[in-house]
Amino acid sequence: MDIRRRVELSAEITSFQRRVYLELLNVPAGETVTYGELARRIGCGSAQAVGQALRRNPFAPEVPCHRVVAADGSTGGYMGRREGEALERKRELLQHEGVFVGREASGG
DNA sequence: TGAATAATGGCCT
């Protein structure tokens, strides 16, 4: 059973969450999207609404919620947390995909 | 560069 299949069948999530997860599964490895970008893809218009869905993501880490980052390049959150081991875990996953995660650098 | 604020849409109570 593909994770994608389970998302469609899951009744513990709302229709909105499905759109977020399914769209998120469309994100290729080695790439990331911002909450706002992901929100626009599903026609939400609100990044926070997306965060709400990701936060309640019962499919982590099967759902690549770790490929979602903030618009300033920060990690955002992972498995319902915005700090702690979950964040370290998120960064590790991204690094294994060849993605560097860091804060918006001021100097070039 | 950084803090505070306004805007935004869905979910829970």
Add this chain to the structure above:
DNA sequence: AGGCCATTATTCA
């Protein structure tokens, strides 16, 4: 109907 959120762009100093 109101408060909350894993956000984001704007504003002021």
